[in-house]
Amino acid sequence: MSNFFYSQNLVGGYGGENILNDCSISVNKGEISVIVGPNGAGKSTAMKAMLGMLKLSQGKVFLDEKDISNLSPQDRVASGISFVPQTMNIFNELTVKENLEMGAYLRDDDLYQTFEEMYSLFPILYEKKEQVAGELSGGQRQQVAVGRALMTQPNVLMLDEPTAGVSPVVMDELFDKIIEIKKTGVAIIIVEQNAKQALNIADYGYVLVAGKNKFTGKGSELLNDSEVRKAFLGG
């Protein structure tokens, strides 16, 4: 396997029954992998497992040909993996600028350049940089969350339902931004329920059912697969 970031045969859960039952996800630099599937399939859990937030009974995670299965989540972040959770992904009480600074917590070099990059990728963040993040609208908050995650200059960006609850026009905007980020060479994994739109921009798609890989293929292949469409994409 020559993938940049991948997991192999993950098995595990939060105690009690296993949520992941032999699940493997991979992504390459400058590519987007999308995970779709029914509610409770283990999509978010798979992502958390790759970040090291889940106790695994089986399976391994590799980054750049190194086995990182035993690294703590904070060490994985330090080695270049960034994560945007589904909810509670920003500091509501802090300003936009402070949120970005918190994202760069692990860095001790000069942040000026990275701030410039964030502000040009998300102009709204520059406009609102002194505003408390909790006062922003849903779409703007998501941009803060993604911006915060990018402050570590990661090689891998994982997004858990970035477009849940945002308006259609903001969804398009967010997907456009994600494509821009991908073009800078970042490997991106996205969990999405807006699966059609997400698979449209995906290089690779994974359909997860009951913690297992059910279908895997190019984004366009899955979109055109009638079985996948009917069972998971809403026809």
Next chain:
Amino acid sequence: MLEIKNLSKQFGGIRAVDSVSLEIEQGSITGLIGPNGAGKTTLFNVICGTIEPSSGSIYFRNKDITGIPSHQLFYEGILRTFQIAHEFSKLTVLENLMVVPGFQSGEKLMNAWINRNKIKEEEKKIKDKAFEVIEFLNLSHLSYELAGNLSGGQKKLLELGRTMMVDARIVLLDEVGAGVNRTLLNEIAEVILKLNQEKGYTFCMIEHDIEFISKLCSKVIVMSEGKVLTEGKIEDVKKNEEVISAYLGRSGAV
């Protein structure tokens, strides 16, 4: 059925809802759409009595309900779901549903001695109903799981399930579709239609999924910056230039 007149809600210097007037007809399914931060959820909160309006009034079946707290409105038949699920995380899925119906005999301590059979019968009925709802939502394997352990989307389904436990007159759905798998969402759409046609429920739903809205709603109201921007049939609203630039964008407008 529900009539709102000049309703405003001010938070400090911000008018989250700005003199909104609208009407929801009995037996209709009305969509409430608009950009993030338009004041849609705040409007729901005011209608449901969670927060008091700064000015204006709300009439439900020709009765002034302005400022009536939400637990009383529940018995008038006004039900809602939350955008961010409000489950009882330490109760099981089954229990979460079983606590919904009000005035259960088991709530009175004395009945534990003098009316045991009545409690049993009642709880059996409620339990059967709860299992029915659980099965419908594809959550059967999770009946005895603590609700706090559900995935984000499953919690949203539980939100919807709660409104199916009692007979409602109007149900306000706050982004019931966000985070729910599209195939299941289609099934939910069918149930909403069924509740609407067979039981006469009136629905008002905040939703960003235009396909879902188009399928269900006879009328949509578009809000922006606290005000009603426009209202009408979805086909007409989709052609409205203002709506396209503020909300729909290129993919929503097709």
